[in-house]
Amino acid sequence: MAAIFYASSMSDIPGPVGYWFSDTILHMACYGGFALFVLRALARGKWTGVTVGMAIAAWLLATLYGASDEWHQIYVPGRSSELRDLVNDAAGALAAVGAAGAWGIMRGPSRADMSPPSGLSHDL
Numbered sequence: 019m020a021a022i023f024y025a026s027s028m029s030d031i032p033g034p035v036g037y038w039f040s041d042t043i044l045h046m047a048c049y050g051g052f053a054l055f056v057l058r059a060l061a062r063g064k065w066t067g068v069t070v071g072m073a074i075a076a077w078l079l080a081t082l083y084g085a086s087d088e089w090h091q092i093y094v095p096g097r098s099s100e101l102r103d104l105v106n107d108a109a110g111a112l113a114a115v116g117a118a119g120a121w122g123i124m125r126g127p128s129r130a131d132m133s134p135p136s137g138l139s140h141d142l
Contacts, residue, residue: 019083022048026087029096045084045103046110053080053111057118068122073115080111 025048057076061067084107091097 019052022052022083022087023090026091026097027094029094041103042106045106046113048110049080049084049107050110050114052083053077053114054118056080057115065118065122068119070119073119077108077111077115081108084108084111 053076056079057068057072058065060072060076061069081104084104087107088099088101088104092099
């Protein structure tokens with residue numbers, strides 16, 4: 019959140035960043051990554067602990083932060099607030115959370131996440 023806030027507080031985006039990547043790609047990648055951090059935090063650091071509710075919450079939190087970021091940019095000289103940017107933020111967050119959910123389904127539970135049969139321990 020701090021990195022997003024810092025970047026959106028800049029009056030001008032540094033030349034190479036704005037030149038190499040489109041605004042759409044930057045918004046989608048930034049908020050996609052942010053949504054993954056939120057999702058991982060909600061699952062207490064375990065990808066296998068992710069639920070549909072956590073995925074929805076991560077998407078919603080990322081999208082709401084995107085809205086607050088667009089509101090913040092109204093007050094930054096040289097910046098503007100655009101609905102298109104918020105849509106890109108939400109789309110990036112949705113794509114990332116959806117990809118993480120699909121990865122979790124394909125991967126299935128890992129051996130480390132499975133509890134041992136009763137009477138046995140991992141120290142064998």
